[in-house]
Amino acid sequence: MAEKEATVYIVDMGKSMGERHHGRSVTDLEWAMQYVWDKITSTVATGRKTATLAVVGLRTDETRNELDEEENYHNISVLSDLGQVLMPDIRRLRETIKPSRTNRGDAISSIVIAMQMIITYCKKLKYKRKIVLVTNGTGSMSNEGLKSIVSKLQEDNIELVIIGADFDDSEYGVKEEDKDSRKADNEALLRVLAEDCDGVFGTLEQAVSELDIPRIKVTKSMPSFKGHLQLGNSEEYETAIRIPVMRYFRTYVAKPPSASSFVLRSGTEAGQESAPGSQAPGEDDTLTTVRTSRTYQINDPNAPGGKTDVERDDLAKGYEYGRTVVAIEQTDENVTNLETFAGMEIIGFIQSDKYERYLHMSNTNVIIAERANDAASLALSSLIHALYELESYAVARLVTKENKPPMLILLAPSIEPDYECLIEVQLPFAEDVRSYRFPPLDRIITVSGKVVTEHRNLPSDSLKDAMSDYVDSMELETTNDEGEPTNELPIDESFSPLLHRLESAVRYRAVHPNDPVLDPSERLTQFAQPSEALVKKSKSYLERLMSVADIKKVPPKTKGRKRQRETEKPLSGLDVDALLNLEPKRTKISAENAIPEFKQTLSRADSVDAIQDAVKQMADIIETQIKHSLGDANYDRVVEGLGTMREELVDYEEPSSYNDFLRRLKGKLLAEELGGDRRELWWLVRRNKLGLIDKSVAESSDVSEVEAQEFLAAN
Incomplete structure (x- = not known):
């Protein structure tokens, strides 16, 4: 279970926070809120009710806190009480947090109010408590009672973080020249306070610059298996080994947040409840969830519309067997289930040098002994060391839960100075290979x-050497001038662009709903391209490789009358048809010899209009064949004609002509406008894959692969 958190953010909203300093294009408050919003939205993104936070405004025009009767606590307002923050709260805070018209307000007193809020809310329960103060340090501050404040912070285990705009930080390399004396005194006071309570004191420039570093989510792993690792049958033999073990993920794919479908709420009906976490009716951009409803129908000629609704309980699972469907009732489906019992049983051993790494079929897991079980730890350690010394792996059968399908796994020993375990990975069965x-x-x-051994399709020795040198020049692991190893792509600094880019975009849009999403940070894109030094280093090797391989630029495809495939020419190189004038140009395609004449017409077409005219004639012939077909007598001729049209128009880069005709043809077939019910012909078109020409077939097509699949599948 995740740890409970209670965090109070104190935001300095004084008049001086609305000013710009040191050539920055944003005010001090806008600069500070970049850090605060990032922290708040990161907490909101978790969706945890136990991750509570509050916002306190310092140097506000109004006074709104529990200690407002005392003068030291004036101009301090509680903008949001401790609790779970949702989207409406973020929108409200965004409108509230603006520079005030006063510079009155004590930052030390605001820390006392934040302490009181945490103590009242958390009581004596176990919470991770934290106070974050963001200020420019220009207001008046009182140093009375600092010792009692420090002791109370330490007593209640409250972490204090103080971040200041233009605060000096020698370690980070920030120092403000000609600093105001009051700001220097306040900065020294806050530094002492943070150091006395073992807190954090830093400059805002460093805090904002580190926002680009993606935060790695540390998840508490739960065991995916608890049971016994067995070697031999313990029920029959006393010498069998039976070790209580636990299984945890070692590596797991981090997935980006998934999106759901919502609609704008037009108004809440009487008695209808709002979706959890959605805004109340009447607010801008209010959303509501989409409810899904499914109905199942079967063909029934006697029912209105030719279809009848059926209940889901009346459906049965059907399995394809060739072109037929075999139905298995739910009562009979138990025959197909394999009865298994949870457990991990070693079935054999293999030498480590005999195992091929490409047989891995899953992420890796770790097998450790049951916690607080010394006997199990000793037994598992003995097995791990035995495998390590014999350079062997164990092959085991794993069933994580009762009646779950069994898995074949490999167990490899892993021994570190302070940690021992078995590395587990799934193996394929014989049918998987x-x-x-x-x-x-x-x-x-x-x-x-x-x-x-020497052929135009085989690389020569010079080409192999050039490629080898080019690959070596792109080596990521090199050595610096001091002889120390360096890495151009450190694993701990390479983050998933998809995951972190999407998360940052969602967080930014939550606070700025009408602003365009910011560009991705340089830390996410720094490895999208190789470094300039590496490219410069390998440029000469690449040029030599291109020279040896005789690389030439391929001209772009031309759209129009020329074919993409070469036609056979006579050995003499002469145009025999032109010399003998045996066959004049055709302008009319006859239905008796449609396919050859269609090809000849296209080969002699000298414009796009001529191609479209040939397509129109062929389309009329195909529709006539369908309309006058006695049953399915002409279906094969139609399918052959469609295939020829599709192939030729792909070659001539004219996919739109075929697609337009096929759309019209499908509409007429389904509307029974070509001599009655011709649905069997459309089934033949689907079987022969004569659908729309998509972009994967012809680049000039405006139809995507998904659209082509949907068009062919729809009835």
Whole structure:
């Protein structure tokens, strides 16, 4: 379970916070709120009710706190009480936090109010308590009672973080020249306060600069298996080994937040409750969840509309067997389930050098002994050391829960100075292994069995050397001038752009709903391209490789009348048809010899209009064949004609002509406008995959692969 948190943010809203200093384009308050909003939105994104926070305004025009009767606590307002913060609270705070018209207000007194809020809310319960003060240090501050404040902070285990605009920090390298004397005194006072209570004191410049560093979410792992690791049958043999163990994730894929569908709320009906976490009716941009409703229908010629609704309970699972469907009732489905019992049983051992790493089928897990069980720890340690000394791995059968499918796993020993465990990874069954044979890459074997080592499709020795040198020049692990190893791509500094970019965009849009999303930070994009030094270093090797490989630029595809594939030419190189004038240009395609004449017409087309005219004639012929077909007599001819049209128009880079015709044809077929019910013909079109020409087939097409699949699947 996640730890409970109670955090109070104290934001200095004094008049001086509305000023700009040292050439910055934003005010001190806007600069400070970049840090505060990032922390608040990160907490809100977790969605945890136990992650509570509050916001206190310092040097505000009004006074609103529990100690407002005393003069020292004037001009301090509690903007948000401790509790879970939701989106409406963020929007309200965004409108509230603005520079005030006064510079009166004591920062030390605001810390006392924050302490009182935490003590009242948390009582004696176990909470992670924290106070964050963000200020420019220009207001008046009282140093009375600092010792009692420090002792109370330490007594209640409250962490104090003080961040100041233009505060000096020798370690980070920030020093404000010509600093005001009052600000210097206040800065020294706050530094002493933070150091006495073992808190954090820093400059705002460092805090804001570190916001670009993605925060790694540390999750508390839960065991995915609790049971016994067995070697032998303990029920029959006393010598069998039975060790209580636990299984945890070692590596796991971090997934970005998923999106759900919402709609703008037009108004709440009487008696209808709002969705949890949504805004109240009447506010801007209020959203409500989308409810999904499913209905199941079957064909029924006697029912209105030809379909009848059925209940989900009346449905049965069907499994495809060839082109038929085999139904298995729920009562009979138990026959297909394998009865298993939870456990981890070693079934064999293998030498580590005999195992191939490509057999891994899952993320890795760790197997450790049951906690607070010394006997289990000793037994598992003995097994780990035995595997390590014999350079062997164990193969085991794992069932995580009763009646779950069994898995085949590999157990490898891992021994570190202060930690021992078994590394576990899933192995494939025999049916999971696919063995493919590929021709060798370094030689060509002819039909007669002759081995050829020099061929135009084989790399020469000079090409191999050039490629080897180029690869070596891009080595990420190098050494510096002092001989120490360096890495151009350190693993601990490479973050997932998808995950962190999406999270930062959501957090920013939550606070700024009408502003465009900011560009990704440089820390996320720094590894999107190789470093300039690495590119410069390998440039000469790349040029040599291109020269040896004889790399040439491919001209772009041209749209129009020329074919993409080459036609066979006579050995003489002469145009025989033109010389003999045996076949004049055709302008009319006959239905009796449509396909050859369609190809000939396209080959002689000298403009796009001529191609479209040939397509129109072919389309009319196909529709006529369908309309006058007796049953399915002409269906094969129609399918062949459609295939020819599709192939030729792909070659001529005219996919739109085919797509437009196929859309019209589908509409007429389903509307029964071509001689009655022709749905069987559309089924043949789908089986022969004669759908729309998408971008994967022709780049000039405006149809995506998904659209083409949906068009072909829809009835």
